[in-house]
Amino acid sequence: YEGVSIQSVNKDLRKAILQGCYEYDVKSSVVAWKLAFAHELLLAEKSSGTVENEFLAIYYYLTYKKDYFDDMQQKIFSNTTGLTDAQQAKLIKEAMTALCFGAKLTKHGWRTSDAGWQNPALADIIKNEDERTRFMACRDVRDFVREQNTLDTYIYKCVEAQQRDLLKLDIVRANKRPSKAKVIAYLYQNAETQAMTKAYEFLKSKKIGVLAKIHDAFIVRKQLSQTVKHELEELVQYETHNEYWHLGEKQLTRWGDLQTQDEKQRIAQHKA
Numbered sequence: 671y672e673g674v675s676i677q678s679v680n681k682d683l684r685k686a687i688l689q690g691c692y693e694y695d696v697k698s699s700v701v702a703w704k705l706a707f708a709h710e711l712l713l714a715e716k717s718s719g720t721v722e723n724e725f726l727a728i729y730y731y732l733t734y735k736k737d738y739f740d741d742m743q744q745k746i747f748s749n750t751t752g753l754t755d756a757q758q759a760k761l762i763k764e765a766m767t768a769l770c771f772g773a774k775l776t777k778h779g780w781r782t783s784d785a786g787w788q789n790p791a792l793a794d795i796i797k798n799e800d801e802r803t804r805f806m807a808c809r810d811v812r813d814f815v816r817e818q819n820t821l822d823t824y825i826y827k828c829v830e831a832q833q834r835d836l837l838k839l840d841i842v843r844a845n846k847r848p849s850k851a852k853v854i855a856y857l858y859q860n861a862e863t864q865a866m867t868k869a870y871e872f873l874k875s876k877k878i879g880v881l882a883k884i885h886d887a888f889i890v891r892k893q894l895s896q897t898v899k900h901e902l903e904e905l906v907q908y909e910t911h912n913e914y915w916h917l918g919e920k921q922l923t924r925w926g927d928l929q930t931q932d933e934k935q936r937i938a939q940h941k942a
Contacts, residue, residue, distance in 0.1 A: 676688070676881065676882045677882055677883065677884055682925050684882070684922075685922045685923060685924060685925065686924045686925070688881060688882070688889055688922050689922050689923055689924050690921065690922065690923075691881060691889050691890065691891050691892075691921070691922050692889065692890055692891075692892065692893045692894070692919060692920070692921055692922070693887055693888070693889045693919075693920055693921075693922055694887060694888055694889075694890070694894070694899075694917045694918065694919055695886055695887035695917065695918050696862075696865070696886040696887070696915060696916070696917060696918075697732070697735070697916045697917065697918045698731070698732050698735065699862060699886040700767065700770045700771070700858050701728060701731060701732050701766075701770060702732060702912065702914035702915055702916070703858055703861055703862070703912065704728070704770070704818065704821045704822075704825070704858075705721065705725060705728050705729065705732060705821070705914050706910070706911065706912040706913070706914060707821055707824060707825055708721040708724070708725050708728075708821060709721055710824075711820070711821065711824045712724060714824075725817045725820075725821075726813070726817075727810060727813035727814040727816075727817050728814060728817045728818070728821075730810075731766070731814060732914060738810070739759045739762055739763075741810070742762050742805075742808065742810065742811075743755065743758045743759065743762065745804060745808055745810075746758075746762070746796075746801050746804045746805050746808065747801055748800075748801075751798070751801065761795060761796055762805075764795045765792055765795045765796055765805060766811075766814070768791045768792065768795060769811075769814065769815055769818060770818060771851060771854070771855055772822075772850070772851030772854070772855075773790065773791035773792055774790060774791075774792075775792070775806045775811070775812070775815060776790050776792075776806075777790070777793075777802075777803070777806070792805070792806070822850060822851075822854055823850075825853075825854060825857065826850045826853055826854070829853055829857070836853070836856070837853070839856075841856060842856050861910070862885065862886050864910070865886075865906050865909075865910050865912075865915065866883065866886065866888070868905065868906050868909045868910070869888065869902060869905075869906055870883070870888070872901070872902050872905050872906075873888075873890070873902070876898060878890055878894070878898075879891065889922070893919070893921070894919075899917060899919070902917070903915065903916055903917060
């Protein structure tokens with residue numbers, strides 16, 4: 671098993687190995703990162719509007735996520751969908767994240783330059799066509815995408831004005847031209863790394879060992895006190911100039927320790 675680490679194993683296996691430990695992940699990491707540019711954009715445009723009003727869809731998604739998901743699930747999924755609430759929420763989260771990284775609100779695939787065929791990212795996430803159609807038609811989703819595009823365009827223009835050498839990197843180019851989506855992804859991943867590095871430095875200063883580092887999350891043996899968690903959030907917010915950087919917290923449990931009623935019923939039927 672050379673090369674296998676706690677980061678690379680299956681997520682459910684990781685929970686079993688580290689059960690009882692605590693995972694802290696950045697809430698809606700890429701959305702929070704983008705929204706940090708909103709105030710700067712409004713200043714550049716000499717707008718008198720507020721971030722909350724001008725980017726209401728993103729702000730609402732970030733601040734009232736449970737209400738957002740509950741409302742979205744009612745609009746998109748029918749009673750016959752066969753998916754649990756948790757599965758529905760997971761699909762919505764994956765779809766919204768894909769939109770943040772450039773996925774299009776389009777029904778049909780397209781022919782690629784190498785004569786292949788590319789399906790829309792959303793088709794691989796929300797596989798039911800009726801549900802996918804309702805998702806793409808939802809006003810909240812369309813407003814979210816419009817606001818994302820506004821922020822993406824602003825961020826890309828900043829790169830063109832201040833970091834033109836970045837646009838020459840092969841990793842951000844497609845068909846020999848800079849790709850806005852790839853530039854945004856590159857910037858975000860670097861910002862994510864810098865923010866998490868600050869977090870790890872803080873934890874080390876508090877003599878708190880990190881058992882695993884997973885993109886925008888880390889796992890520790892014991893629950894952080896509210897004081898330490900608050901200090902950590904304030905530090906990273908200050909260092910990254912991002913007031914929307916917040917950590918979610920959950921204790922890891924093995925699959926089966928916290929089964930839903932649907933899962934219990936399915937298991938009972940299987941045993942019978």
